[in-house]
Amino acid sequence: MTGHLTDDQLGTLARSGVSDNEGERTHLASCASCLDRLVELERLRRSVQATPRRIEAPLDLWPAIRADIQTKVEGQDVDRPSTAVNSFNNWTQRWNRVRLAGLAAALLLLTSASIASFVLGRRSGRTVVSAAANDTSVVTSEPASDAEPTAITSPDSGNDMARTASSGMSEVMLDDADIHAEQELLADLEMRRSSLRPETSSEIDSSLTVINEAIAELRAASARDPKNATLRQLLAASRERKIELLRQTENAS
Amino acid sequence: MPSARASLRHVRGLRLMADSTHSDGSSEISDEPYGTTSADLAKRVLAGDIDAFEPLYRAQSSVVYALCLRMSGDTTRATELTQSVFVRAWERLGSFRGDSSFGTWLHRLAVNVVLENLRSDNRRSARVVTDADSLKLPDAAIADSPDERLDIDAAISRLPPGARVAFVLHEIEGYSHQEISTLTGLATGTVRAQVFRARQLLIKALS
Numbered sequence: 001m002t003g004h005l006t007d008d009q010l011g012t013l014a015r016s017g018v019s020d021n022e023g024e025r026t027h028l029a030s031c032a033s034c035l036d037r038l039v040e041l042e043r044l045r046r047s048v049q050a051t052p053r054r055i056e057a058p059l060d061l062w063p064a065i066r067a068d069i070q071t072k073v074e075g076q077d078v079d080r081p082s083t084a085v086n087s088f089n090n091w092t093q094r095w096n097r098v099r100l101a102g103l104a105a106a107l108l109l110l111t112s113a114s115i116a117s118f119v120l121g122r123r124s125g126r127t128v129v130s131a132a133a134n135d136t137s138v139v140t141s142e143p144a145s146d147a148e149p150t151a152i153t154s155p156d157s158g159n160d161m162a163r164t165a166s167s168g169m170s171e172v173m174l175d176d177a178d179i180h181a182e183q184e185l186l187a188d189l190e191m192r193r194s195s196l197r198p199e200t201s202s203e204i205d206s207s208l209t210v211i212n213e214a215i216a217e218l219r220a221a222s223a224r225d226p227k228n229a230t231l232r233q234l235l236a237a238s239r240e241r242k243i244e245l246l247r248q249t250e251n252a253s
Numbered sequence: 254m255p256s257a258r259a260s261l262r263h264v265r266g267l268r269l270m271a272d273s274t275h276s277d278g279s280s281e282i283s284d285e286p287y288g289t290t291s292a293d294l295a296k297r298v299l300a301g302d303i304d305a306f307e308p309l310y311r312a313q314s315s316v317v318y319a320l321c322l323r324m325s326g327d328t329t330r331a332t333e334l335t336q337s338v339f340v341r342a343w344e345r346l347g348s349f350r351g352d353s354s355f356g357t358w359l360h361r362l363a364v365n366v367v368l369e370n371l372r373s374d375n376r377r378s379a380r381v382v383t384d385a386d387s388l389k390l391p392d393a394a395i396a397d398s399p400d401e402r403l404d405i406d407a408a409i410s411r412l413p414p415g416a417r418v419a420f421v422l423h424e425i426e427g428y429s430h431q432e433i434s435t436l437t438g439l440a441t442g443t444v445r446a447q448v449f450r451a452r453q454l455l456i457k458a459l460s
Contacts, residue, residue, distance in 0.1 A: 043456075055318055058332065061314065062311070
């Protein structure tokens with residue numbers, strides 16, 4: 001054996017104490033470097049083995065656990081018992097719920113305002129400021145077409161026709177990373193669903209519905225005017241907002 | 254008499270805990286003495302008796318807390334995680350068939366709960382712990398205080414998160430690289446590198 005022993009080999013040796021491999025034994029007998037490493041690893045292993053398997057928590061968690069379980073059993077909207085940790089958690093949970101609702105409302109307002117501004121802007125052929133796409137950027141609308149744009153009056157999140165019609169330019173705006181991130185976050189949310197309080201789960205669903213409706217509106221508008229870059233930009237921004245919302249839900253409980 | 258009831262519960266928990274401590278330090282609830290097995294308790298819990306869950310908690314809480322503390326490196330987080338583990342255990346108790354011991358079943362569930370939470374923490378802080386990332390972390394990740402050099406648990410708590418999780422699962426909990434890879438979703442090579450890095454840092458801390 002010419003090269004030094006690998007960390008894996010040394011780790012296994014430190015664990016077992018003996019080597020069945022003649023080459024390893026020969027190498028160790030002549031290589032001070034590997035032998036030193038082995039001694040270090042054995043020392044580390046002894047330290048690790050000496051660590052206690054049991055460590056008592058600084059406080060009795062049973063009352064808090066029992067209260068959590070009782071709450072789940074009864075499905076009541078009550079706060080957790082007020083241990084120091086839970087008091088902080090309760091505050092952050094409330095704050096997160098407020099932020100969730102606020103974010104969804106803001107998105108809806110921004111998106112609706114942007115669509116309205118865009119439609120009005122197209123009618124007058126003026127420049128439109130797109131808040132939803134970027135708070136500071138100014139985008140210019142496409143030149144007004146001959147056809148009169150259709151006003152969007154009501155959201156329709158379940159509009160399969162709109163989705164089908166839009167499955168062209170709009171979807172091009174989504175790159176694979178965004179789609180993957182959204183799917184991963186949605187899957188993560190579903191995994192955590194059982195541990196969420198019912199009202200939190202409901203609020204998240206409501207917020208997602210609002211955002212999905214906004215996205216559906218934009219998809220429908222984009223399907224009617226597929227060459228319109230502003231609408232595509234708004235749609236992409238809305239998808240980003242959805243991902244942002246899903247990330248926010250990771251703080252919810 | 255609430256106090257007497259609480260005392261009885263406490264004694265029952267202690268009995269189970271005593272049964273659970275083997276000479277090799279492993280943690281199981283015995284299914285033999287005293288007539289109350291973990292499977293019996295689980296049945297009572299599933300029938301709606303929340304208090305039957307307390308002896309299971311008393312017997313296993315210190316093992317679960319130790320795991321949470323070592324994997325998170327933070328006492329407050331470990332307390333939260335321990336609480337989450339037992340609430341999740343109550344939710345999933347229907348999947349405990351008694352084929353393995355309650356301790357084994359709970360340990361697997363605890364590892365999953367902790368990893369799930371640590372992943373969420375990573376996403377929240379928009380920080381992805383990769384192999385390259387962990388290798389870049391400064392040696393200052395290990396404290397230079399002489400007292401802490403002597404304390405392996407303190408040294409473990411100061412490891413970079415990815416290296417800490419891999420080291421604890423591999424060296425303390427006995428998971429193979431492949432099992433850790435499956436649990437964490439990291440490549441086996443990455444897990445090996447994390448364990449290697451952790452060893453390097455700990456050897457330096459203890460030298």
